[in-house]
Amino acid sequence: MRVVVPFAAENPKTRLSGVLDADERAAFARAMLADVLDAVRNAGRTPTVLATAPVDVDASVRVDDRSLTTAVNAVLDEDDGSVAVVMADLPLVTSAVLDRLFDADGDVVIAPGRGAGTNALVVRDDEFHTDFHGASYLDHREAAAAVGAEVTVVDSHRLATDVDERADLVEVLVHGDGRAATWLANNGVRIERGNGRVNAVRVDD
């Protein structure tokens, strides 16, 4: 099974701009990507980074500057076997979680992201194509139904947690133990533990 990890190489994670500046967001995005690549390898697979621009990373890189949807569909079109797509902003994924994804039955296996997105996919049907705009989880279910592909949904908080905004950093700090969690700790991002809601705050020394 081919495993591709789409990665937005330029100006990533703008919704974290209230916490991290542009260079920091780039470094944090790279730490999350490294966590995902580690998890894929620990699950016994060889990842390919599908990047919007050349990126210096310890994995093979395929550059495609078109939209995420177009770039992923190009991979699906040229591969006759099964293809897995795992987003690069999922620093909580582990090999155990990816085993659940890769081993799930179904022509199309979907791990939903919070907010109706799609955070990971396994595609075993040649007619299925992706569409990552908007409510892609619902769109992907409809696209699978349209080509008669059976869908399996993987229920995982770790796979559902794509990191886009400040509240998502809480999940990384609470559940992460990889490079992204370490990067946050080393850069003064902590959780604030009161008696109410838990927030991620920046404690600059």
Next chain:
Amino acid sequence: MRVVVPFAAENPKTRLSGVLDADERAAFARAMLADVLDAVRNAGRTPTVLATAPVDVDASVRVDDRSLTTAVNAVLDEDDGSVAVVMADLPLVTSAVLDRLFDADGDVVIAPGRGAGTNALVVRDDEFHTDFHGASYLDHREAAAAVGAEVTVVDSHRLATDVDERADLVEVLVHGDGRAATWLANNGVRIERGNGRVNAVRVDD
């Protein structure tokens, strides 16, 4: 195994006040409770509602007006066997998800909620006590370690999704098929599907 479902009977879900008025919040909270009770029964267990005030519901009710922590610990103290605690605001839980929770090994099984909370627990250690204030997921891990209890974590988006605020309604509308999802649909709460983020909006006729 005893299964208790804590339920705040009075003025529930205040953080949904931007979408639902007080009566609506009460009705929606009851719909979520009914979904949880259905899932527990479909998993082959008999739930007890642990309510802060008398509540008319199709299940046995134990009223305890003390804090959630105190009320749950009182149940743990009087039971020598294993006790499961499943929060009432988890309308995405299914019997399959609860099977994963109930069947997981470990002296203490924790299903984290988003934001460092605890959404469900199985307690098989007499010395373990709960503390639901603040970052209870971390507190419960520490409390388990302090009494030498082995912890297992259940990784489930459905169990991690407690419904407190508007963004959580998106999850109910996208993934739910029970009474809470139906209640929202019948009361004009829909998801708005553009090309960007998906929101829950109210479409009053």
